[in-house]
Amino acid sequence: MSNRKPIRKAVFPVAGLGTRFLPATKAIPKEMMAIVDRPLIQYAVDEAREAGIEQMIFVTGRGKTAIVEHFDVAFELETTMGERGKDLGALDSSRATPGDIITVRQQVPMGLGHAIWCARAIVGDEPFAILLPDELMVGEPGCMKQMVEAYDEVGGNLVSVLEVPHEEVSSYGVIDPGEANGALTQVKGLVEKPPVDQAPSNKIVSGRYILQPEVMRVLEDQGKGAGGEIQLTDAMAKMIGDQPFHAVTFEGNRYDCGSKLGFVEATLALALQRDDMGGDVRAMAERLLAR
Known part of the structure; x- marks a missing residue:
């Protein structure tokens, strides 16, 4: 559709x-904790850039300045490295183009929906992406690029989903699925943490969204939901039926880096994939397991 607005902006809720x-x-934001040698926020921003997104909107809180500084130019570091003849290539992906990074404050921790609503003035009347950096999505192409390609087909609102064993559904938000076509599934409803015997599917919502700007108006008037917080899931559920709503089944691996176990798994998995250390890490793991 020629009149469909492209996805140019992405919101990163990083106030937790x-x-x-x-x-x-x-003293360090969790989004700055490194998986091997890149902070979590860098993986999410790189994923957004790969999908053609130009403007990164960080919804931050107190003590989160390190996130913004990470994407700044570090003059002292670069000058010293340059004088010593060291390669600056490792810093390339951490430099933002001037004006590409915008921050807004979420002064009170009132939930994911409230964090997204804090970015309403910057999002304006454009569709936008949301990436939760805790969810490390590793695929080729990346999760958001897969979603943007799906959005170019069907428009409307999209969430990324993954299939999990049925006994695990009560830990997640899941979709009530409609008609499926390849990786795309129509979404008839969204259910937050359903009991296993009442779950409409085993497709869990996994930290990536493309939403129409109307969601901001829904969030504006929305009361508190589960946990006494303003829930994004509740706002999205209200848009089903008014606008197209689809799920994209992600082709790749997801690591829940909001948990210690998931963080360790991601570190090991990504280290094993690296050409410069994969073999050594495998040998090290085998030594440790043999003890």
């Missing part, structure tokens, strides 16, 4: 306290 990783996150 990261209490599950204390004391590591006492």
Whole structure:
């Protein structure tokens, strides 16, 4: 469709306290914790860039300035490295084009829906992406690129989903599926953490969204939901039926880096994939397991 607006903006909700990783996150944002040698936020931004997204909107809180500084030019570091003849290539992906990074504050922790609503003035009247950096999505192409390609086909609203064993559905938001066509499934409803025997499917919503700007008006008037917070799932559910709504089954691997176990798994998995260390990491893991 020629009149469909492209996805140019992405919102990254990064205001959380990261209490599950204390004391590591006492002075460092959890999004700056590194998987091998790149912070979580870098993986999410790189995924957005690969999908053609130009403007990154960070919804931050107090003590989160390190996230913004990571994407700044580090003059002292680069000058010193240059004088010593060191390669600056490792810093390339951490430099933002001027004006590409915008931050807004979420002063009160009132939930994911509220965090997204805080970015309403910057999103304006454009469709936009949401990436939750805790969810590390590894695929070729990346998850958001897969979603943008699907959006170019069907428009409307999209969520990324993954299939999990049925006994695990009560830990996640799941979709009530309609007609399926390849990786695309129509969404008839969204259910947050259903009991296993009441779950409409085993397709869980996995931290990537493309939403129409009307969701901001829904969030504006929405009361608190589960946990006393303003829930994004509730707002999306209200848009089903008014606008096209689809799920994209992600081809790739998801690592829940909001948990310690998922963080360790992601570190090991990505280290094993690296040409510069994969063999050594495998040998190291085998030595440790043999003890």
